[in-house]
Amino acid sequence: MTPVRVGVFGLLGSGNLGNDGSLEAVLGYLRARHPEAAVDALCGGPETVTARFGIPATRLHWYRGEYRTASRAGAIAGKGLGKLVDVFRTASWVRRHDVVIVPGMGVLEATLPLRPWGFPYSLLLLCASGRLLRTRVALVGVGAAPIGNRPTRALVRWSARLATYRSYRDTQSRDAMREMGVDTARDEVHPDLAFALPTPPVNGPDKLSVPPGHVCVGVMAFHGGDDDRARAEEIHRRYLDGTTRFVRALVADGRRVRLLTGDRCDAPVVAAILDAVDSPLVTAAEVASLADLMTEMAAADSVVATRYHNLICALKVGTPTLALSYAAKSDALMDRMGLATYCHPAREVDADRLLDQFRALEKHSAELRQTLAERNVTAARHLEHHFTALTTALFPTADHAHTSRKAP
Known part of the structure; x- marks a missing residue:
């Protein structure tokens, strides 16, 4: 045949x-x-x-x-x-x-x-x-x-x-x-x-260059949607400033932060945050696939991410996740996985409110991991x-x- x-x-x-x-x-x-x-x-x-x-x-x-x-x-x-x-x-x-x-x-x-x-x-x-x-x-x-x-x-x-x-x-x-x-x-x-x-093993052969107990922050070269062209630079600046302030607040609490991307165009955002925060507690991962992202996120205590497939990777490995949501698809995904409460608008990143949501996320980490395990089976x-x-x-x-x- x-x-x-x-x-x-x-x-x-x-x-x-x-x-x-x-x-x-x-x-x-x-x-x-x-x-x-x-x-x-x-x-x-x-x-x-x-x-x-x-x-x-x-x-x-x-x-x-x-x-x-x-x-x-x-x-x-x-x-x-x-x-x-x-x-x-x-x-x-x-x-x-x-x-x-x-x-x-x-x-x-x-x-x-x-x-x-x-x-x-x-x-x-x-x-x-x-x-x-x-x-x-x-x-x-x-x-x-x-x-x-x-x-x-x-x-x-x-x-x-x-x-x-x-x-x-x-x-x-x-x-x-x-x-x-x-x-x-x-x-x-x-x-x-x-x-x-396939979900990579939590304790796989690949050794990450960051100790356990860190926070993964997935960033994005976000400029709004197709209807936001006139405000694109303003939206991007607000997103970058809010995200940078949030990373700086985590570092002030003594937390290690691992910056992740989902597209090669996100690299300048990583560079800008590293330059602005300038701390050995903040590092950037080199990822070439969703498997790489999942490996990084499986080793983290929690994840805050913008790109849709960054969110999927974190949710799939069962790590408590907070979405910097830029579209209804992100909200729908978080709701489907039982984390609808943990969404924050990417267009209006408020570092103080985001930090409050993040602390609530970590407070309920154990029950959220159980919820994600069940939703992943479904x-x-x-x-x-x-x-x-x-x-x-x-x-x-x-x-x-x-x-x-x-x-x-």
């Missing part, structure tokens, strides 16, 4: 650990349930994806400067030509596959700055090509949110409508797509795909159901063969 040809699509290998973690979870599912599948990627960082995950990968955009600001005539012309070339490149790639999976990620939201002719346009090309060429396109465990920008909203809405299969990482995402005019009657909600990743069970549903929807022949093998 010819192996089923599966493509994975997205801003993968581009420096965002959460995106790559979602890919890792989907590849784990494919290798466990569909080991015969031939898998390759159309993605933002093909060299990284091939080196790390061992699958062939093609660059998402023909024009290499797609995500750089175009100010000169040559760059503007290159971007314009690239949009046209990508129509044919995307269709040609989709045509070579039986199934294309978009693994997790917030591909149907604009909670961070987003241009309509960037990734939303690429996603529409993918879903339209799938419909025209009869290739099944699945948006698996994706995030969605209300979108104010009309062109972006239209591109996202049509992408979702043209997809063969959709599932979401929280109820708010499904509700947002319904409000945008997408029929979500058959769409399911499951925990984020990253909850399917999340794992739901994801098993999710992957079974995905096989039924995308691999009907394989699902039938699997059922037949199990029959007496």
Whole structure:
């Protein structure tokens, strides 16, 4: 039999650990349930994806400067030509596959700055090509949110409508797509795909360069959402100042602080905090995957974090966590894991109030660890159901063969 040809699509290998973690979870599912599948990627960082995950990968955009600001005539012309070339490149790639999976990620939201002719346009090309060429396109465990920008909203809405299969990482995402005019009657909600990743052992072989009993603080190059462009620098300054004051207060209490990131663009925030606090009690971790983040967070007493997948890593290893929430998805995640009380707005970081919430978090550490252990068991069970549903929807022949093998 010819192996089923599966493509994975997205801003993968581009420096965002959460995106790559979602890919890792989907590849784990494919290798466990569909080991015969031939898998390759159309993605933002093909060299990284091939080196790390061992699958062939093609660059998402023909024009290499797609995500750089175009100010000169040559760059503007290159971007314009690239949009046209990508129509044919995307269709040609989709045509070579039986199934294309978009693994997790917030591909149907604009909670961070987003241009309509960037990734939303690429996603529409993918879903339209799938419909025209009869290739099944699945948006698996994706995030969605209300979108104010009309062109972006239209591109996202049509992408979702043209997809063969959709599932979401929280109820708010499904509700947002319904409000945008997408029929979500058959769409399911499951925990984020990253909850399917293996949890590193608490006392694993890797030795951290910080003693136990520290606090992990996950930071982010946060400038607000797509609708906050006019206030982006003000929002970032307020976030950085509040977070720095909080770290300084922890150090004044004699606490060791470990700074973590989730994307390569977060490095300047780490550097700014290290420079402002200037204490040997504050160190920065070098992380290259969600597994690295989980290893760091499992060794901590508690975690305060901003990025969505930083939160997931902390919750998954059962460490009491306080969210610097920048979008409804963070609030929904914390509520689902039983920590709804421990959210603080990233746009208005009040170091004094944050410190009070942090102390309350640590006071209830033992019971929160028990709650997280129970919620993680539930999340794992739901994801098993999710992957079974995905096989039924995308691999009907394989699902039938699997059922037949199990029959007496």
